[in-house]
Amino acid sequence: MIERLFVNDDIPPIITASHVCKTFPGPVVALDDFSLHVDRGEVLVIIGPSGSGKSTFLRCLNGLEEIDGGRIVVDGIVLDSNEKNRLEIIREVGMVFQAFNLFPHLTVRKNVDLAQRLVRKKKRADAAAFSLRLLERVGLSDKADNYPHELSGGQQQRVAIARALAMMPKVMLFDEATSALDPEMIGEVLDVMRGLADDGMTMVVVTHEMGFAREVGDRIVFMESGHVVETGQGEDFFLHPRHRRTREFLRQIL
């Protein structure tokens, strides 16, 4: 049985990270006493210079990296060494990578089918039907029988989003999902992400797309060297950055 802890009767945040530390051999401190929460239905955008720990934080949330200290709670489940807890959290958290990481030996539909069949133990026909619906949602139902290498980068990333959605996650993590794309393909991926946000999906987005952050982000977090420097509400964050480092960063990037 998986134990979920809820502190009080209010709707608790779906993700709570408290005092998380993560050091890579080197030693490089990626997360330094890092605390952050994500509310249900919220689109949280994390920005910051490269090497500030944004991606590491996302990767800690679904167990791709082990944390050295602190605590991460996802949907009331503590992410610790308990294998059952970890698996349950991984199932509730979908992730989209910068490099797509589609399975090149499987067709688009089978990419989306795979986890439904192997993890959710769905019947072949049920999985296929759901996959087609998801592909329709990202506008790629006509590519279902193509292989990933036959698709453009933007199309591949949209398949990757459909693949993550197939697990019906409660949270979607986007790790620089548009950074590897040619400029003309960024829009189509951001459109899909925008659609997800409109449907109420909880999202944690690491991105350099300030336009998207401004428009879609409910809350913006600026990170530097493993800390949260500043947090603000969408538009307000960009108009009135309080911290000097935030202002410098925004001036460089905008």
Place this chain on the structure above:
Amino acid sequence: MKIRRQTLSPYLDWAKFFLVLGLGGYLIIRGSAQVGYSWHWRSIPGYLLTYNDGHLQTGPLLDGLLVTLEITLYSLFVSAGIGLATALLRLSGSRVGRWLAMVYLESIRNTPLLVQIFFLYFVMAPILDIDRFSTAVLALSLFEGAYASEIFRAGIVAVPTGQWEASHALGLNRFDTYRAVILPQALSRIVPPLTSQAVSLVKDSALVSTIAVYDLTMQGRTIIAETFLTFEVWFTVAAIYLVLALILSFAADQTKRYFRTA
């Protein structure tokens, strides 16, 4: 320029090949005349195939070839199994598993195959009560398995880490990740060298004649002991191995080509 070279070179290569072959043949005939060897090629076909009472019968050399093929085929599958298991152990998170794999690999790589065959035949076979043929297959499989494991490991490691991460993020367990994601992609890097490995296996299998398994080599030795047709029989045996190895090399090339286009 490049195209012309490609169309011309096969003929040139063949010409060189026949030149060297002719030269070698000439030297052997001259040399054997000097030691006073009298050739009896006429009786050799009888050791391959005989025609008795209206139907064909295989001679001892062909029987031996069949045994060699049988040993090679079994060993190929068993060594692939051992190789895969060893590679997975080496890549596993378990310290004991990695240690076990290393002990196996180091002891196989650093002892002669002949000693391994003798060790299995004279020490392990009586203890475990296994027959001669199985001992031969086991010895070759353990030996080739050590090399096959390196092929598997290299093929698995070559799959980008992003594939592991995507599988992890989707919640696939380790077994499913290997089965559905990693191994299918590693296959194109594993099958061609594994087919080449079959060539080594055919050649190394000659060593099992030392424990009186009646493979091609053993049949050749037996015929020579009876007939003293030393030169003819060894020429024939060597030629059969050569043809077999060439066929397998060709197959390995084909698999390489197949996976490159696929």
